[in-house]
């Protein structure tokens with residue numbers, strides 16, 4: 001039997017990845033749960049994730065793959081519910097999956113299978129799911145919480161905020177969770193778009209437009225300004241796909257770097273991370289000095305890219321005309337290409353939102369607000385942001401699981 005609106009143990013606002021998983025887990029533990037979402041469909045972000053196949057976890061998920069002002073906060077939840085634990089649920093639901101690369105696990109068929117598994121988990125355990133519910137406000141009501149909506153009021157002993165970040169407003173993302181945090185006096189680390197393509201003006205934009213669609217393997221890292229805040233994490237070097245687009249640069253290595261990049265700072269790109277270009281060009285010169293420099297470069301890089309780089313930098317002539325010093329300088333420019341993005345594509349295309357409810361306000365084992373017993377924040381709304389590659393869903397599952405054990 002479904003609980004009436006006044007006798008709920010837990011109300012969850014937001015029925016995406018974290019909210020649905022939480023509702024199923026808490027209901028399985030015998031809690032009377034209702035999840036409310038303003039969207040018409042549940043788990044829309046799951047549906048569009050991983051190119052429609054949902055990269056639902058990463059077998060290597062570890063705290064170092066997450067950004068937060070307090071990097072250690074995520075350790076406890078991640079330990080409490082690991083990728084293996086989620087894989088066991090996926091296997092039990094009979095969903096086929098495969099590892100694509102770098103520990104990234106995807107559904108063999110459609111992401112819809114993950115949504116169906118989560119919804120079936122909720123329904124099977126008796127959690128009520130309500131779509132099309134517009135929340136007007138939330139208030140503490142004695143020992144409980146009251147949620148006022150366009151479909152009447154709900155009252156519950158616990159309130160879980162799982163409304164995600166601001167990325168992709170077109171499918172229902174809002175800053176709702178941050179407003180609730182502020183209402184209860186909690187700090188919010190400034191949200192910003194992350195895992196997002198970077199845009200450029202001038203020369204680089206023109207070059208990117210000419211080369212739109214060309215992709216290579218490249219290493220990319222953000223270059224923090226001298227004296228950048230001590231709380232800024234040290235940017236890793238990401239080696240993965242790299243793509244020229246009509247607006248600028250994209251591909252996994254750029255998306256990953258965007259989470260570490262700040263306005264006004266450059267990013268550093270190695271266009272040929274496998275080959276030492278100086279040695280390769282020198283070796284070519286030794287056996288075929290009459291080869292044009294551009295042709296030789298086009299043996300390592302895509303030909304269109306080699307052509308555009310040579311035009312841009314005025315690199316002409318045959319290899320035999322090039323001294324060691326000149327070859328070395330050209331190779332260094334390509335291994336160490338620094339460009340300054342003018343911005344990013346913003347929340348319209350960002351896969352996640354960096355920042356969010358300050359983890360200083362939360363208990364790391366339960367996600368409960370220290371100063372407001374009974375109030376919880378889980379998933380992307382919290383200041384814990386994963387790398388690209390299944391880490392963000394793993395955080396959604398792990399933080400939801402932590403809270404579900406505590407309600």
Ligand SMILES: Cc1cc2nc3c(=O)[nH]c(=O)nc-3n(C[C@H](O)[C@H](O)[C@H](O)COP(=O)(O)OP(=O)(O)OC[C@H]3O[C@@H](n4cnc5c(N)ncnc54)[C@H](O)[C@@H]3O)c2cc1C
Nearest residue numbers: 014016017018038049050055164172176379380390392393
């Ligand atoms: C295009 C794209 C692809 C992605 N691919 C991957 C991937 O393959 N692997 C990976 O790990 N991560 C991926 N991500 C990130 C991942 O989808 C999110 O990190 C994850 O969904 C966060 O879960 P969540 O439950 O916190 O938030 P969400 O899944 O965003 O759920 C939030 C829910 O809250 C609801 N909501 C919002 N505001 C309100 C409100 N005011 N009232 C009521 N309800 C509200 C929304 O409708 C939504 O249903 C991708 C993201 C995008 C945008």
